[in-house]
Amino acid sequence: MLSPVKHVRDDEWEDFEAVLHRHGRSVDEFEVVASQQVQIVPGPHISGLHGRVKVRHRQTGTERVYETGGLKTWAEDAFANDLATGVFPKPTSSERQP
Numbered sequence: 001m002l003s004p005v006k007h008v009r010d011d012e013w014e015d016f017e018a019v020l021h022r023h024g025r026s027v028d029e030f031e032v033v034a035s036q037q038v039q040i041v042p043g044p045h046i047s048g049l050h051g052r053v054k055v056r057h058r059q060t061g062t063e064r065v066y067e068t069g070g071l072k073t074w075a076e077d078a079f080a081n082d083l084a085t086g087v088f089p090k091p092t093s094s095e096r097q098p
Helices: 010-022 075-084
Strands: 030-034 049-057 063-069
Touching: 010 075, 063 075
Parallel strands: none
Antiparallel strands: 030 049, 049 063
């Protein structure tokens, strides 16, 4: 799927959606904004592109900023951990949007 968020690569967006799906969550619960990735350390094997992705939980206003680039996948690592540990609480059934 193509990323609807400027400066979030398609593979990162797919990871984000997959993490949400595994946790029974919806993209609609979150606002995602990203900074442009910039070349920091050029190299033939490791991407020197680095940036930041800010994820905001619409219900609570809780925000987290994740580093992008290198071998890290912000969605599969840090964001998934934040979901698992309750940083972004699940909405109650009465708070879910139709």
